[in-house]
Amino acid sequence: MARRTGGVTLQQLHSFIEVAAEGSISAAADLLFVAQPTLSAAMKDLETRVGRNLLVRSARGVALTTDGAEFLGYAKQVVEQVALLEQRYLGRPPSRRLLGVSTQHYSFAVDAFVRMVKRTEGAEYEFSLRETRTWDIIEDVRTLRSELGVLYRNDFNRDVIDKLLRDSGLAFHPLFLAEPHIFISRKNPLAARGRATLADLADLPRLTFDQGANNSFYFAEEILSTLSSPQEIRVSDRATIFNLMIGLDGYTISTGIISDDLDPEIIAVPLDVDERIEIGWIGHTAIPLTELAQRYLEEVRAVVAGFGVTLLG
Numbered sequence: 001m002a003r004r005t006g007g008v009t010l011q012q013l014h015s016f017i018e019v020a021a022e023g024s025i026s027a028a029a030d031l032l033f034v035a036q037p038t039l040s041a042a043m044k045d046l047e048t049r050v051g052r053n054l055l056v057r058s059a060r061g062v063a064l065t066t067d068g069a070e071f072l073g074y075a076k077q078v079v080e081q082v083a084l085l086e087q088r089y090l091g092r093p094p095s096r097r098l099l100g101v102s103t104q105h106y107s108f109a110v111d112a113f114v115r116m117v118k119r120t121e122g123a124e125y126e127f128s129l130r131e132t133r134t135w136d137i138i139e140d141v142r143t144l145r146s147e148l149g150v151l152y153r154n155d156f157n158r159d160v161i162d163k164l165l166r167d168s169g170l171a172f173h174p175l176f177l178a179e180p181h182i183f184i185s186r187k188n189p190l191a192a193r194g195r196a197t198l199a200d201l202a203d204l205p206r207l208t209f210d211q212g213a214n215n216s217f218y219f220a221e222e223i224l225s226t227l228s229s230p231q232e233i234r235v236s237d238r239a240t241i242f243n244l245m246i247g248l249d250g251y252t253i254s255t256g257i258i259s260d261d262l263d264p265e266i267i268a269v270p271l272d273v274d275e276r277i278e279i280g281w282i283g284h285t286a287i288p289l290t291e292l293a294q295r296y297l298e299e300v301r302a303v304v305a306g307f308g309v310t311l312l313g
Contacts, residue, residue, distance in 0.1 A: 015032060015043070020064055050071065066169070100140070102148075103149060104152065107238070107263055109150050112302070137282070147293045148281050149282045152221070172281075173313060180275050182269050183252050183258060184267060186267050198227070208235075223277060
C-alpha cells in the first residue's frame with residue numbers, strides 16, 4: 001500500500017481506537033456520531049497514510065491485522081499523552097481512563113487491580129479484568145483486547161510458552177518466584193500442617209482450572225499437571241474452586257499468595273516439592289506500556305512484596 005504524504009491526525013487515531021474496540025465500523029460510527037461511509041473512508045485514508053493494512057474487513061465486521069495490532073498500541077500511547085498534556089497545561093479534566101488486564105486465577109492480581117482502580121484519577125474510566133484460560137490470555141494480549149497478561153511458567157512449560165509468545169510478538173517479563181503451596185479450606189485436616197507432601201494429597205480431590213479446547217498439560221495453571229490423581233475436578237472460575245475446597249476438602253496448587261480480605265476461608269500450606277513457580281507479565285515486544293498499565297504492575301509488586309516474596313527484574 002502506497003504511503004500518502006501528510007501526517008496522521010489525532011481524530012483518526014481516536015476513530016481507529018474506537019473501530020478496533022467495537023470490531024465494527026458501523027458500530028463505531030454510531031458511537032462517534034458520524035456516518036458509516038465517512039468513518040470507513042477515514043480508516044482507508046489512515047491506512048494509506050501509514051502505508052500499512054491495519055484492518056481486515058468482512059461481512060461480520062473488522063479485525064486487526066498484525067500491523068494493526070501494533071499500530072493500535074502506539075495510537076493509544078499518543079492519545080493518552082495528548083490527554084495528559086491537555087490536563088496539565090490547558091486545565092482540562094482527566095480523560096476517561098482505559099486499561100484491560102487478562103490473568104490466570106490469582107487473588108493478588110485482583111487485589112492489585114482494586115488498588116489501581118482506587119488510585120485512578122478522574123470520574124470516568126473503563127477497565128476490564130479477565131480471569132481466563134492461559135491460551136486466551138495470550139490471545140487477548142496479542143490482539144490488544146488486553147494491554148498485558150499475568151501468567152506463570154516453569155521448567156516444564158517454559159519452552160512451549162516462550163515459543164508461543166515469540167510467535168505472537170509478545171515477551172514474558174518475570175515478576176517473582178514463588179514456592180508452591182496448596183490452597184485448602186481452613187477446615188481441611190491439612191490446614192494445621194506446617195508443610196504438605198504429595199502423599200498427603202492422594203485421597204483429596206484435585207481441583208484444576210479448565211483450559212477448554214487447549215487443555216494441554218503445557219497450558220495448565222497448576223504445576224505437576226502430568227501427575228495422575230484418582231479424584232479430579234475441573235472448574236472455570238475462582239469462586240467455584242474455593243467453594244469446592246470448602247465443601248469437598250479439595251485442593252489446588254498455586255503461589256501461596258492469597259488475600260485474607262478477598263478469600264478469608266482459604267489458606268495456603270507449603271507443598272514439599274522441588275519446584276518453583278515463576279510469575280510474570282506478558283506484553284507486546286514493540287509497544288511500550290501505558291502509564292496506567294505501569295501503575296497496575298506497581299500495585300502487583302506492592303501486593304506481592306507484602307507477603308515477603310522477593311521480586312525479580
